[in-house]
Amino acid sequence: MKRLGFIVNPVAGIGGKVGLKGSDGAAILKKALELGAVRESGRKALITMKALKEIEDELIIYTWPGEMGEDVCREAGLSVTVLGSITPGHTTPEDTIRAAGQMKELKLDLILFVGGDGTARNILDAVGTEAVVLGIPAGCKIHSGVYALNPKTAGNLMKEFVQGKVKETKLCEVMDIDEDLFRQGIVSARLYGYLRIPNESRMVQNLKSGRGFSESASIEMLSNYVANEMEKDVLYIVGTGSTTASIMEKLHLPNTLLGVDLVYNRRLVASDCTERELLETIKHYDKVKIIVTVIGGQGYVFGRGNQQISAEVIKRVGKENIIIAASKNKILALFGGSLHVDTGNEEVNHMLCGYYRVIVGYGEAMMLPMTD
Structure with missing residues (x-):
């Protein structure tokens, strides 16, 4: 007992x-x-x-x-x-x-x-x-x-x-x-x-790792690529972190480093949005996509520092409209492990499972599994 x-x-x-x-x-x-x-x-x-x-x-x-x-x-x-x-x-x-x-x-x-x-x-x-x-x-x-x-x-x-x-x-x-x-x-x-x-490493998250100077070239290339590939007449929900901040820099737009911003036709629509603001705004756009990065050392895509992009926001945008970008070093540091998601909604967590194309450079990507 x-x-x-x-x-x-x-x-x-x-x-x-x-x-x-x-x-x-x-x-x-x-x-x-x-x-x-x-x-x-x-x-x-x-x-x-x-x-x-x-x-x-x-x-x-x-x-x-x-x-x-x-x-x-x-x-x-x-x-x-x-x-x-x-x-x-x-x-x-x-x-x-x-x-x-x-x-x-x-x-x-x-x-x-x-x-x-x-x-x-x-x-x-x-x-x-x-x-x-x-x-x-x-x-x-x-x-x-x-x-x-x-x-x-x-x-x-x-x-x-x-x-x-x-x-x-x-x-x-x-x-x-x-x-x-x-x-x-x-x-x-x-x-x-x-x-x-x-002591059970399969079930416990790693300590979050920081960004090193060796990542700079990779982030420079992937941010140029993501910025260049952004489509016309699509609302982009841009998540938190230094990688997504670099994408915003390539668009010559102000960025909320630790907040969520909205971009439409390469113009800033709203900054530092709450969940409620995201849900209200996306109702007015036909096409919406989410750009997020990966938490270094842990592999989380949703549920760590970007809770504004909630389970309900993800459901409305759709799994197929999620863009993940991260430096190659950050992905390699996961040692072949999975990406993770923790939205607080078991149904959405399960829906998000599967393989994703993670952009790691200019036109370069790696395929990684997402697990709940």
């Missing part, structure tokens, strides 16, 4: 679809809600916890009240022991730290938590390397290497852990970035520390 802790950061990722590039701090949370953001971390966590229903006889689950875990477990049909107390609708990072600290004192077999890099930092503050943990990705920025590939995979990994198929653990990096600088287009990441996670 395994004893499992479960903690949900109910506001993790709330700023993603409304273009705020994070959810750290009361002011950002307030602004996100004013912009119409909805809490999605619990919905993602539910995917994982439903998978654990199959092995509930082998589990004792400890969780925190209400939106910090209890609600998700009840909805998944799981029996739980509820610890601590919260002020509903007003949870804070300190609640996460208190929850993880109490679970560490109980010496549980594993603490499962839901959030992003900020949440991982809170967990680290509480448990250090003394507890085994695993993250369910739900944040805007997930640079750390302590998260499962997606909520579905987290459930599969937990089943293997509970059943004794995964016994070894390893230390993985917790990274975090300055969100204020991030909103200004500056990525300032630092190593915050290490957490201990199950």
Whole structure:
């Protein structure tokens, strides 16, 4: 019988679809809600916890009240022991730290938590390397290497852990970035520390890697190619990242490095769009395409830093209208692995599976599989 802790950061990722590039701090949370953001971390966590229903006889689950875990477990049909107390609708990072600290004192077999890099930092503050943990990705920025590939995979990994198929653990990096600088287009990441996670590389994402000078020539060529190939009378949704920023530069257009921009007939239609703005705009265009890049070291195409391009946006645009561009070095660094997607919608994740042509140079492409 395994004893499992479960903690949900109910506001993790709330700023993603409304273009705020994070959810750290009361002011950002307030602004996100004013912009119409909805809490999605619990919905993602539910995917994982439903998978654990199959092995509930082998589990004792400890969780925190209400939106910090209890609600998700009840909805998944799981029996739980509820610890601590919260002020509903007003949870804070300190609640996460208190929850993880109490679970560490109980010496549980594993603490499962839901959030992003900020949440991982809170967990680290509480448990250090003394507890085994695993993250369910739900944040805007997930640079750390302590998260499962997606909520579905987290459930599969937990089943293997509970059943004794995964016994070894390893230390993985917790990274975090300055969100204020991030909103200004500056990525300032630092190593915050290490957490201990199950040693199963098939199901855990890699640490996000940065861009090196060796990529410059490849990005120069592929961005020229993508810019030159853009069709007339097509609305292009241009995703986040330095690679897509280079494409915008070739078009001589201003760019929101960490936001989503819209281009039509080589002119900027809108910049730094929210999910709602994308859905409203694409209704007025007959042909729409999405240009995105790949997260270095991890292989994610959707669901990491570009949540504005949501599952609903992707459904309306269509799988066949997705253009992926990434430097050759970035693709080779995946060591033959797959691209990944984590939109928060299982149906869309499955729909996106298959092989994609990834542009890596001028007229040069590589074929890679996408998995959910």
